Amino acid sequence: MNPQYQKMLKQVQQMQQKMAEAQEQLADETVEASAGGGMVTVVVSGSLEIQEVRIDPQAVDADDVEMLQDMVVAATNEALRAAQDLASKKLGGITGGMDLPNIPGLL
Numbered sequence: 111m112n113p114q115y116q117k118m119l120k121q122v123q124q125m126q127q128k129m130a131e132a133q134e135q136l137a138d139e140t141v142e143a144s145a146g147g148g149m150v151t152v153v154v155s156g157s158l159e160i161q162e163v164r165i166d167p168q169a170v171d172a173d174d175v176e177m178l179q180d181m182v183v184a185a186t187n188e189a190l191r192a193a194q195d196l197a198s199k200k201l202g203g204i205t206g207g208m209d210l211p212n213i214p215g216l217l
Contacts (some may be wrong), residue, residue: 128204133157136197143188150181154189156196 136156144151149169153162163186169178 125204129201132200132204136200139196141189141192141196143185143192145184145188146177146181150178150185152182152185152189154186154193156193156200158190158193158197160186160189 137159139156140153140161141156142151142153146169149166151162151164152160153164155161163182165178165182169181171177
């Protein structure tokens with residue numbers, strides 16, 4: 111086997127190991143976002159799982175359910191964006207900024 115190929119293969123294996131470790135760490139980290147001046151808050155893990163939704167009782171208005179729904183959607187989307195940014199920062203350092211969307215199991 112070509113020595114350069116062996117070296118490259120070893121580097122890829124090391125990168126995969128670091129990526130797996132970073133993904134495990136991400137699962138333990140959370141980000142938080144709110145909408146409506148803090149009336150709705152959503153907490154999302156670094157692995158993009160919603161951990162918590164907090165709704166201020168003052169946000170609940172039986173005559174305006176749509177506003178509450180909009181705040182939940184806005185807070186959730188912002189929390190997911192923040193979690194994706196966190197993941198990009200952590201995983202981007204490992205890949206050296208390479209865009210690897212087509213390699214299964216990396217992101």
